[in-house]
Amino acid sequence: MKKLISILTCLIISTTICFSQGTNPESKNAKPGVIDQSIKIETDQIFNKLIDIRRDLHENPELAGKEMRTQKIIAQYLVNLGLDVDTNVYGHAVVGILKGGKSGKKIVWRSDMDALPNDFADPVAFKSKTKGVQHGCGHDVHMAIGLGIAEVLSKHKKSLSGTVYFVFQPEEETFIGAKGMINDGLFSKIHPDEIYGLHVSATAVGQITVKPNEMFAYQKRIRIQLKKEVSADAAKALSNKIYSTLARATEGSKPWDLQNVVDTKIGIGSPNTIYKDYLIMDQSFTNYAKNDTRFLEAYIYETNLSNVKNIIPKVRQVIEDSGYKEQLLSISYIQDNPTVINDEKLTNSAIKTLERIYGNDVVKTDYGQVPYFNDDFCYFQQKIPGVYFILGGSNFAKGVIAMNHAPNFQVDEECIRIGVKCFSSLVVERLSKN
Template sequence: MKRTLPLMILLATLTAGPQQTFAGKGKTTQELLTAATIARETDLIYDKLVTIRRDLHANPELAGNEKRTQDVIKRYLSDLGLEVQTGTYGHSVIGILKGGKKGKKIAWRSDMDALPNDFADEETFRSVMKGVQHGCGHDVHMTVALGIAEVLSRHKASLAGTVYFIFQPEEETFAGAKNMVDHGLLSTIQPDEIYGLHVTPLPAGKIMVKPGEVFAYQRQVRIELKNELTKDEAKALAGQIRSALVRSVKGSKPWEIQQISDPVTGLASTNTIFRDYLIMDERFHIRSDKDRLFLEAYLYETDPQQLERILPRIQALIGEGPYKDKLLAVSYIQGNPTVINDKELTGKAIAVLQNCCGNDVLLPDYGLVPFFNDDFAYFQQKVPGVYFFLGGSDVGKGIVAMNHAPGFRVAEESIRTGVNRFATLLAERLKP
């Protein structure tokens, strides 16, 4: 196992990367900020970004414990000359890049926390924290954000406006974004628009985005009955309910999430199997408490109008069967908001990326991703926002960025793509 560099040595190494084309800390280049300039400067810092990504990957921290991660980010942003704020909530960090001219305010969000799992990790820079891994790509998200900040900071005198780099803790517990909003973050910085991304199993070098819903609507349903059913009867009833509710295109299996990157059936295909479905847990959680029996399961629905009809359907189904007199209640006990991209802003972002990068970089999105969600939705409730999928797979090298799954790995070339494309996007959006 490769030994992780001590923090202070690491930071000194990171901030001493290729700088010969730059004017140094606190100064900016005079070169015109164009897509070509951004691509060239991204290449110059790429190796340094890979180093910091590997350090973050080797030292993951769970939601609520992102202290070391916070320290790394604070130091990096400070060395770029950005104003750095902490204390909004948890271990959050806000890096403020003020341009030399007045203009709009843009926010870029990156999540920080890792996952509680102990899957086998093939990387030489695997986690040194037992039972904790960056198995969802947040280490890459943070690295991309730092890269964007570095490239843009070199040209801050020519930027018209302000960029807020929001490093958000506790995404995996769906608490961080809401708590940052509740603690007044957006009221304080008042961004005009906000952006974020997530690594996905799409090919490295590709970006996917669309207006509207990005993920299926997630709900947890609870069926409460008198505790008078046997275990087998409860399982049979759960199976009947699931069979009656589940919906998908004939012959498709949208619960096989690995198909989202398939060229024929995946999100980028007009024939996607992820367009119209209702998925429900195959196995309900069945438990009893004294005189009550509970059947609980998660469901994922692409049509928000159907959500109001699901509970009455369950009630009607049970009401027509032998357990009519046993039913006490049917309810949703959990339902997080889903990511919904602002239509107008997404259109503008797509136009910028197409103009600077060409159509071959962007992939269309014709479906909704099941099982996953992102608390970025809480920011979008307050500010127009766009959420991108960044491809992280290189199948030819055996790298598949299937989040939350054994064998999750990210092709580091996706870092270059993310910094290059999204620094260009922000630079263009800051133009008067």
């Protein structure tokens, strides 16, 4: 999950906020079939093994583009399951191919592989052995879940209708791995109908959060170039005016404050969430001079796609109204990534499937769009319809807070069991749909 500003590195989540607690996806209203009951048993049987794998990956993290050891572990695991394995797609990617005993749909389950360049406080006993590198975003958990789904489904190979591709993708944190795999011919080798993936997050363990359409705000980094005759102080005053003109949020709310994301009253799980209909941006622009040019740069996060096209014209208007029309050289985006957009039909179908099998309380509706984060999973979604889930990893009663890219990031490993169980059932269900 890509984080674009450093403010989160010092974010501290207060456990005094009223958090929603996670649920065990075995509610009384659940109606699991025979295969789902087998999936539950098989998940329980391999759970401790998956924890060991996750902890080994956590102790031995590798940065984007350097996932050599990780690739070998994943490839060998999939080979041992009897899957066909391709490691010649892009970088250190791994594609495991599970062909069912019957013809049918082709589905991708994607897991990201790379770690973060940081040395944050890590309270677990199985700390990183590599200085300055850490799985502080949960990709080790994602890989364990992906391997778990592969193992569970491999036990049902003969009865499966179709093919499952387990795509282990490198270089997500640098936002280039998914595009690299596509450009290197992933979809000329495989021809999937649907794609699914997840990210562990600070929501409560046992809780799956999802919504159709945009999961995150649209992220832009804008650059304004002025003639050098504009002083640093004048440029700062101009940036303040741009901020006050463009910034938008519900009155009294602070969508830039991520400790509110899991709050039951105003977080993403509430219809009254503050994480919708906003434009937030860096209040303090990067302000510097180089050669004969004054530069102003800032990150912008907008929830409404229809508003994105108006950002640069509005900035231009503020600059001109402020008397700097003759000093303005250019306005452009120097970072303009797409965002994760869930297919509406597949999302609604997935929600119904998970609720039918594991109960109405296993899925929580996402009412907002989280700022700062993004995922290059969006590039896969541009090629095939797909759904990206948020999987809760926090256990607030135990002080375990799964706030990605932050000091003391921890995960309740029970989320691995929940992820394998729920999403194995989802994949089986989707394979059976024509």
